[in-house]
Amino acid sequence: MRETFPKFIEDYLAKDKRIFVLLGDIGVYSFRNVFNNFKKNILNIGILEQTMIGFSAGLAMQGRISFVHTIAPFIVNRAYEQIKIDLCYQNLNVNLVSVGSSLDYAALGSTHHCPEDVAILSKLPNIKIYCPGNSKEFYNLLKQYSLPGPKYFRITSSNHNLNINVKDNAAILKKGKKATIIVIGNALRFLEDYYQELDANVIYLNCVKPINRQLLIDNFNENIIIIQDFYIGSITSEIISIYRNKKLKIFEIGLPNKFFLNYGTSQQHYNYLKLDKKNIKNKILIKLKN
Amino acid sequence: MHFKNNAIVITKRNILKATYLSKEGHIASSFSVLNILNVLVKNFLFKKKKYLDNFILSKGHASLGFYAILNQEKYISDRIFFNFAKFKSQLGGHPKRNKKIFTTASTGSLGHGLPIITGMAFASKYLDKYPKNFFILMGDQECNEGTLWESLLLCNHYKLNNITIIIDRNFSRESDLALGSLLKKLRDFSISITQVNGHDENKLLHLLNKKNKSSKPKIIIANTIKGFGSKIIEEDNSWHHRYPKNKFELDKILQTVKY
Numbered sequence: 001m002r003e004t005f006p007k008f009i010e011d012y013l014a015k016d017k018r019i020f021v022l023l024g025d026i027g028v029y030s031f032r033n034v035f036n037n038f039k040k041n042i043l044n045i046g047i048l049e050q051t052m053i054g055f056s057a058g059l060a061m062q063g064r065i066s067f068v069h070t071i072a073p074f075i076v077n078r079a080y081e082q083i084k085i086d087l088c089y090q091n092l093n094v095n096l097v098s099v100g101s102s103l104d105y106a107a108l109g110s111t112h113h114c115p116e117d118v119a120i121l122s123k124l125p126n127i128k129i130y131c132p133g134n135s136k137e138f139y140n141l142l143k144q145y146s147l148p149g150p151k152y153f154r155i156t157s158s159n160h161n162l163n164i165n166v167k168d169n170a171a172i173l174k175k176g177k178k179a180t181i182i183v184i185g186n187a188l189r190f191l192e193d194y195y196q197e198l199d200a201n202v203i204y205l206n207c208v209k210p211i212n213r214q215l216l217i218d219n220f221n222e223n224i225i226i227i228q229d230f231y232i233g234s235i236t237s238e239i240i241s242i243y244r245n246k247k248l249k250i251f252e253i254g255l256p257n258k259f260f261l262n263y264g265t266s267q268q269h270y271n272y273l274k275l276d277k278k279n280i281k282n283k284i285l286i287k288l289k290n
Numbered sequence: 291m292h293f294k295n296n297a298i299v300i301t302k303r304n305i306l307k308a309t310y311l312s313k314e315g316h317i318a319s320s321f322s323v324l325n326i327l328n329v330l331v332k333n334f335l336f337k338k339k340k341y342l343d344n345f346i347l348s349k350g351h352a353s354l355g356f357y358a359i360l361n362q363e364k365y366i367s368d369r370i371f372f373n374f375a376k377f378k379s380q381l382g383g384h385p386k387r388n389k390k391i392f393t394t395a396s397t398g399s400l401g402h403g404l405p406i407i408t409g410m411a412f413a414s415k416y417l418d419k420y421p422k423n424f425f426i427l428m429g430d431q432e433c434n435e436g437t438l439w440e441s442l443l444l445c446n447h448y449k450l451n452n453i454t455i456i457i458d459r460n461f462s463r464e465s466d467l468a469l470g471s472l473l474k475k476l477r478d479f480s481i482s483i484t485q486v487n488g489h490d491e492n493k494l495l496h497l498l499n500k501k502n503k504s505s506k507p508k509i510i511i512a513n514t515i516k517g518f519g520s521k522i523i524e525e526d527n528s529w530h531h532r533y534p535k536n537k538f539e540l541d542k543i544l545q546t547v548k549y
Contacts, residue, residue, distance in 0.1 A: 045444070055408055058410035064413055
């Protein structure tokens with residue numbers, strides 16, 4: 001998914017000179033073609049994330065559309081107030097593109113993990129939050145870059161392998177009776193081999209704010225299973241608000257709210273947390289039986 | 291040293307009345323920057339009555355001072371001005387981005403203005419057809435925030451000599467966290483840095499008009515007195531965020547505004 005981003009920028013800078021890229025000392029090599037061909041429209045601005053967000057707001061005020069890129073915690077955590085005030089409060093068109101979501105940088109430790117990005121950003125008004133599930137979806141979602149207001153794109157190192165016809169940032173993958181399963185972005189990789197066997201509505205989302213409410217309303221079931229590759233609870237309140245006045249039984253699969261103190265690979269973490277295809281399938285089947 | 295300026299005295303009295311009506315507003319901070327804002331609004335922010343969209347009040351708590359000068363110069367009506375900080379007012383205790391009231395950026399949380407104006411000045415200088423000059427007014431204690439130093443690095447690296455930074459040096463919290471000599475600390479970031487009496491409008495105008503021949507931003511350290519104009523407010527720090535509680539207190543404090 002990571003190489004999709006510079007590719008998109010190259011493709012679109014050729015036709016839209018409003019685009020401006022700000023790198024927080026990350027991905028400089030992968031943007032080498034942009035540096036060579038569009039040097040007026042890209043900066044490696046340095047390691048000053050708070051100022052980088054304010055700077056992008058200033059560019060937006062002058063009619064530019066920025067893409068701000070660095071590692072997730074350094075945008076989301078370090079510059080949260082700048083995102084809130086400079087971008088959301090002023091409702092400026094700036095695109096934040098993070099890399100290293102959740103546990104992608106497992107071996108680098110908790111300073112470089114960011115399983116809370118979706119949860120904390122979704123509390124800010126005006127922002128849109130995209131969770132692409134693979135490169136193709138990411139490229140298509142990036143086409144929404146010129147929509148007004150701030151946007152957050154979450155690049156993940158893992159992806160699903162399905163070719164989904166996503167409409168209004170969501171899709172119903174299959175219909176069933178026992179539950180409504182909501183799967184977000186790259187978490188679909190846990191289900192891609194067997195979701196057809198499940199007697200449930202399986203809904204796929206690659207944008208969690210704004211969420212495709214109509215699709216969720218049309219496929220209601222009081223048993224809800226949310227499957228995500230970030231902290232459990234990140235979008236629960238939004239789901240409850242969609243189904244208000246309804247009795248719900250919500251079961252969530254995702255990352256527990258804790259620091260992940262081991263190193264190694266992210267795959268080792270997911271195995272340790274029993275977040276793998278087999279374990280998740282068993283958990284879902286038990287829920288569907290009850 | 292006091293500079294007789296009748297219009298400013300009336301504007302200061304209007305600020306007091308607005309705080310009395312709204313029970314909101316930072317009087318002392320507004321008074322300390324009023325001369326600076328007077329010079330900026332009259333000479334640099336408007337061309338043929340049209341706002342140039344080139345100014346950020348980064349010490350947002352002085353919003354009432356900015357709106358009072360705009361009212362004095364008839365850019366904002368009395369009806370809008372004296373509705374300050376009411377429920378449906380366009381004018382808040384901190385400014386909110388709104389072209390109709392000549393407010394480029396929403397501020398209030400300190401340290402947000404300079405990164406934004408740096409981005410604007412960069413776009414103007416390197417990407418736009420018609421480059422323009424930008425102005426920012428900051429508080430001295432706002433210099434505690436790291437974004438000042440981050441932004442100055444960028445201003446220097448990208449040669450943003452189209453920014454003028456005015457620092458309201460009123461020493462309001464010098465005893466708690468000393469900034470010491472800002473002139474010394476900031477000189478490396480601005481060759482054209484100068485200090486001036488922030489209540490001397492002629493000298494301010496002269497410095498602001500002076501062409502910046504360097505490749506770095508212009509910095510003006512404007513030495514001011516917090517609450518300037520009223521001895522009571524100057525001497526009593528409790529006026530930092532306080533409003534006249536009743537008509538009697540309002541009348542009493544109105545009498546104290548002399549310059």
